Amino acid sequence: TQLLEQSPQFLSIQEGENLTVYCNSSSVFSSLQWYRQEPGEGPVLLVTVVTGGEVKKLKRLTFQFGDARKDSSLHITAAQTGDTGLYLCAGPSRRTYKYIFGTGTRLKVLA
Amino acid sequence: DVKVTQSSRYLVKRTGEKVFLECVQDMDHENMFWYRQDPGLGLRLIYFSYDVKMKEKGDIPEGYSVSREKKERFSLILESASTNQTSMYLCASSLRGRGGYEQYFGPGTRLTVT
Numbered sequence: 001t002q003l004l005e006q007s008p009q010f011l012s013i014q015e016g017e018n019l020t021v022y023c024n025s026s027s028v029f030s031s032l033q034w035y036r037q038e039p040g041e042g043p044v045l046l047v048t049v050v051t052g053g054e055v056k057k058l059k060r061l062t063f064q065f066g067d068a069r070k071d072s073s074l075h076i077t078a079a080q081t082g083d084t085g086l087y088l089c090a091g092p093s094r095r096t097y098k099y100i101f102g103t104g105t106r107l108k109v110l111a
Numbered sequence: 112d113v114k115v116t117q118s119s120r121y122l123v124k125r126t127g128e129k130v131f132l133e134c135v136q137d138m139d140h141e142n143m144f145w146y147r148q149d150p151g152l153g154l155r156l157i158y159f160s161y162d163v164k165m166k167e168k169g170d171i172p173e174g175y176s177v178s179r180e181k182k183e184r185f186s187l188i189l190e191s192a193s194t195n196q197t198s199m200y201l202c203a204s205s206l207r208g209r210g211g212y213e214q215y216f217g218p219g220t221r222l223t224v225t
Binding site for chain 2: 031042043045048098101103104
């Protein structure tokens with residue numbers, strides 16, 4: 001069974017701090033997606049990583065896919081209150097059309 | 112810009128009512144999905160469809176059915192709503208294929224069954 005575990009589960013930090021969120025699996029994924037979800041809204045796709053070792057940047061957000069394609073990280077530099085939300089990683093199942101979702105990291109950035 | 116829309120943002124229904132949730136995507140995606148999201152349980156797949164008139168059960172299909180008569184539209188039906196179906200319902204779509212294709216989500220429907 002493919003599983004994605006995210007850590008930490010909850011994170012509360014001050015504006016301006018840096019943080020890293022992790023998404024780990026014992027299985028290989030062909031790609032991983034990162035989403036941010038605000039309360040009462042649907043998840044919004046931030047990035048897709050496909051190649052092992054790949055690094056992608058989206059303004060202050062840096063995403064990395066592990067060399068073995070079993071894990072990924074999201075680093076936020078100088079967090080802002082607008083970064084508050086639920087961060088989800090997800091990847092396509094090897095055998096079906098389903099997607100596997102991580103357990104989520106709930107981030108709160110305080111002013 | 113990719114777009115997935117859902118017919119209602121908020122819905123309140125009574126126990127026993129038949130409920131229709133509609134989802135439309137404008138990206139010509141083959142795959143469409145219905146999830147429900149509950150605190151502490153994450154996203155759980157109800158049904159998905161990989162083509163018009165084709166559907167497969169997800170992890171929690173009991174009490175739900177779906178319809179896909181056109182490629183862009185995927186409907187979720189609660190035949191007889193119950194209070195334990197109070198939840199956030201999310202529709203998503205993606206290209207066909209098992210690798211590298213990301214899902215795009217709609218804004219969600221918050222359904223309350225009283």
